[in-house]
Amino acid sequence: MRVPDGRVPVHMDYALRLAGRPEPRICVLNTAGGDDPRWALHMYDRFAGHPARLSHLALFPMPNVADPEDLLLSQDVIFVGGGSVANMLAVWRIHGLDRILRKAWQAGIVLAGSSAGGICWFEGGTTDSFGRELRAFTDGLGLLAGSYCPHYDSEPGRRPLYHRLIADGTLAAGIACDDGAAAHFTDDELTELLADRPGASAYRVEPGVTETRLDTRFLG
Numbered sequence: 023m024r025v026p027d028g029r030v031p032v033h034m035d036y037a038l039r040l041a042g043r044p045e046p047r048i049c050v051l052n053t054a055g056g057d058d059p060r061w062a063l064h065m066y067d068r069f070a071g072h073p074a075r076l077s078h079l080a081l082f083p084m085p086n087v088a089d090p091e092d093l094l095l096s097q098d099v100i101f102v103g104g105g106s107v108a109n110m111l112a113v114w115r116i117h118g119l120d121r122i123l124r125k126a127w128q129a130g131i132v133l134a135g136s137s138a139g140g141i142c143w144f145e146g147g148t149t150d151s152f153g154r155e156l157r158a159f160t161d162g163l164g165l166l167a168g169s170y171c172p173h174y175d176s177e178p179g180r181r182p183l184y185h186r187l188i189a190d191g192t193l194a195a196g197i198a199c200d201d202g203a204a205a206h207f208t209d210d211e212l213t214e215l216l217a218d219r220p221g222a223s224a225y226r227v228e229p230g231v232t233e234t235r236l237d238t239r240f241l242g
Contacts, residue, residue, distance in 0.1 A: 030072050032218035032241050033204050034101060037134040038074055041098035047075045049097045053113050054105030054138040057082040061103060081113055091122045099132040102139030107159055108151035110138055120163055127165050137172045140204070144170040146193050148184050156183050158192045166210055169196030174225065176201045185231040195228040203238055216241055 030038070038046045048069075052061045057080040069076040079093055080086040087093050094100060100123070102110075114120050127133055133143060141147035146160040147170040156179045171184040180198075187193040197205050197212070202222035206214045215224040215238040226234045 030068055030074075033134070033136070033216070036204075036206075036216065036241060037099050037101065037132050040132050043098055045073050045075055046098040047077070047096065048099040048101060049077045049079055049094060050101045050103065051079050051139075052103040052105070053081055054107060054110040055103055056105070056109075081117055081119075085117065090117065090119065091125075094119075094122050094126055095129065095131070097126070097131055099134060100126060102133075102135030102142060104135075104137030104139055106151040107138035107141045107147070107149050108161070111142060111161055111163070123163060124165065133165070136204075140172050140199070141170050144168060144196065147171055147196070148180055148187070148193075156180065158183075158187050160192065166207055167194070169193040170205075171196065171198040171227070172201075174198040174200050175223075184227060185233070188227055188229055189231050191229075195226070197236075198225045198227050198233075200224070214239060 038048060050065050052058060055061055062078045065078065066076060077093065079090055135142065141149065141159060142162055143165045144162045145164045145168060146158060146162050148156050149159040150156055151159060171180055173180050184198055188195055199205060200222045202219040203215060203217045203224045205212060205224060206216060215236045217238045217240050220240055222238065224236045224238050226236055
């Protein structure tokens with residue numbers, strides 16, 4: 023959904039509340055978007071006046087901080103933006119962020135994201151990282167078992183491709199979310215499905231192909 027200027031997106035605000043702190047520390051990453059500085063500035067504008075301490079980690083053309091691990095492990099929430107999940111994971115691995123983010127997850131830091139920032143936590147998903155034609159991505163961080171498919175209702179090719187990739191074993195069974203829907207995991211267990219707009223749904227997709235619509239709570 024479109025977020026009015028000066029407002030934090032609903033899903034980000036939900037992640038911040040999970041941290042349980044009056045002024046949670048949140049670091050945003052836009053590696054998948056090539057660390058476009060306009061995105062970072064947009065995030066700082068969004069958080070102006072919000073009771074959260076915002077920072078960002080950029081890796082292009084070089085890290086913007088001396089110690090990315092120290093920055094990330096000092097956060098309450100880490101939020102990852104969208105773009106190319108394949109390029110993002112390649113860059114993360116070069117800089118050791120795959121190892122750092124696993125440590126953050128094990129330390130109880132809230133990990134969140136949208137689109138590529140959702141796929142990355144799973145074993146794989148569907149992506150346009152390799153060109154206009156959607157393809158499988160099978161090299162995620164694997165913090166969460168299975169696969170993830172974003173944009174399930176807004177991009178006509180996502181649903182049939184996701185079904186096909188699960189049916190032929192390219193991707194493991196997983197969760198698919200419409201735009202505006204999100205999956206909340208506690209450790210590696212699915213806790214709840216959430217939506218920032220009425221009608222946004224989430225689904226469990228399994229070999230067969232079986233698609234089951236999941237109960238989704240509207241955040242209002």
